[in-house]
Amino acid sequence: MTIKAKKSFLTSIAWMAAAFAFAASPAGLSAAADTLQVSLAEVIEHALHESPQIRAAQSEAQSARAQELASLAGFFPHLTLSEVFSRGNDPVFAFGSKLRQGIFSQNDFSIPALNEPSALTNYATRVVVEQPIFNGGRSFYGRRMASAYASAAGHGAEAARDATVFGIKQAYFSVILARANLEVTEAAQKAAASHERQAKRMLEEGQVTRADRLKAGVRVSELEQQKIRAENLVEVLVENLKLASGWRSSQFLLPADELQEVEFDSALDSLTAYALAHQPALAAAGEAARAADFGARSARGEVIPSLNGFFQYERDGAGAFAGDGDNWMVGVSLDWRIFDGFGNIGKIKSAQALKEKAAWEAALARHRLEVEVKEAWLEARAAGKMIAVAREARQQADESLRILENQYEEGLATITDLLDTELAATGSRLALVKTLYDYNVALARLSMVTGGCPLN
Numbered sequence: 001m002t003i004k005a006k007k008s009f010l011t012s013i014a015w016m017a018a019a020f021a022f023a024a025s026p027a028g029l030s031a032a033a034d035t036l037q038v039s040l041a042e043v044i045e046h047a048l049h050e051s052p053q054i055r056a057a058q059s060e061a062q063s064a065r066a067q068e069l070a071s072l073a074g075f076f077p078h079l080t081l082s083e084v085f086s087r088g089n090d091p092v093f094a095f096g097s098k099l100r101q102g103i104f105s106q107n108d109f110s111i112p113a114l115n116e117p118s119a120l121t122n123y124a125t126r127v128v129v130e131q132p133i134f135n136g137g138r139s140f141y142g143r144r145m146a147s148a149y150a151s152a153a154g155h156g157a158e159a160a161r162d163a164t165v166f167g168i169k170q171a172y173f174s175v176i177l178a179r180a181n182l183e184v185t186e187a188a189q190k191a192a193a194s195h196e197r198q199a200k201r202m203l204e205e206g207q208v209t210r211a212d213r214l215k216a217g218v219r220v221s222e223l224e225q226q227k228i229r230a231e232n233l234v235e236v237l238v239e240n241l242k243l244a245s246g247w248r249s250s251q252f253l254l255p256a257d258e259l260q261e262v263e264f265d266s267a268l269d270s271l272t273a274y275a276l277a278h279q280p281a282l283a284a285a286g287e288a289a290r291a292a293d294f295g296a297r298s299a300r301g302e303v304i305p306s307l308n309g310f311f312q313y314e315r316d317g318a319g320a321f322a323g324d325g326d327n328w329m330v331g332v333s334l335d336w337r338i339f340d341g342f343g344n345i346g347k348i349k350s351a352q353a354l355k356e357k358a359a360w361e362a363a364l365a366r367h368r369l370e371v372e373v374k375e376a377w378l379e380a381r382a383a384g385k386m387i388a389v390a391r392e393a394r395q396q397a398d399e400s401l402r403i404l405e406n407q408y409e410e411g412l413a414t415i416t417d418l419l420d421t422e423l424a425a426t427g428s429r430l431a432l433v434k435t436l437y438d439y440n441v442a443l444a445r446l447s448m449v450t451g452g453c454p455l456n
Helices: 003-023 040-050 052-074 091-101 111-115 138-204 210-245 268-278 280-303 343-409 415-449
Strands: 035-038 078-088 120-134 252-255 306-317 325-335
Touching (some): 035 040, 040 210, 052 138, 078 091, 091 111, 138 210, 138 280, 138 415, 210 415, 268 280, 268 343, 280 343, 343 415
8 A cells, every 4th residue: 555545544544533533522512511321212201201292281181081070060969068148137038037047936927027127147058959860962962072072182192292202303313413414524624634734735845836725724614614513503402302302401412322224114005004093193183073073962952951950958047057947948940941042053053063174174184194104104215215325425425535635645636626525525424414314204203193103
């Protein structure tokens, strides 16, 4: 191997050494920085317990389950305990209160006592039990509607969890991509600095012009600016990862995983079938349609008579919770609101329209899911194919750079040719990492839209 070839070989080794050295540090930060190396699984596990998005969706599901519990009110008795204080000289009030307290006497029959009674105090302790018997199906369908909404909210919480997990994966992969870009930029910067030193030496030997030396210096400056932007981007993306996962620590999160090149051979038909059976967002839309259907049926009960039973026990006295007299009453009431200014008819028509709207939305959700699965499948397949192309392009660019370095050393190529080739080599390295990133994100998206279907 010639001395010139050895220099070219050592330059390539320098690129690799710089990348490995950088990978051991948290994105170019000082070693004293407070860092925490985390795997993707650890970040997701943390988010499942701490993510505000997931917690909010879970709270919404809990609220829906509470509404489902409240719907039992149409079936169970309603028990009310009350203590009522009254004082006055209303003749009817005074007459009735004396009777209830059991203190009515012969003197109370006198006309003056009946017309102008003295002020009287009465405490009424009442226990009232009301039992719904029939209300035109409003309780029955209301209960089923609440159950369907609770199921929809549960599926919605699952969908929110899956969307959050996908966002975390995308943010995690973005940090890896940004760090890889920074590694490549730093390696390119070292190579450009080597080219600058080489141009300076050749200028001193009279082999190149001063313009060559300046062009090499401009390239070093450009890469220095790219490095600063890349370092800043890493910091920003780490904060976005914390936001996506609900990570409140001030520590720098250092990804412990790498972008994977796993192959998948799942057929589109099987992925679509799995998604239609397991995708939580689609299930939520279906349950919402069922709930709207039950709501329409419940609304029709507004024009049907309702039947309710009741029982009341009362104790009256001159003091609170006294028992000077007591009474009870039991009965059944039949209520039929025959006309209320088209209010009931409007409710029925509105509920029917909401039912149709929810049914159309469920159909749209199914069609949208089929399109999303196909789109994600195509993106993953295309990204997988592009990896091989990008890897071959990188190898060709590295070889081209090696040849140009030798030619420049021999005076057979200009500094412009060398810098353009170095720029192409750097671009090919970045393109390969970006393709790996796109592939991993596409697989994560495909997993999300299919409801977690295994991709092999």
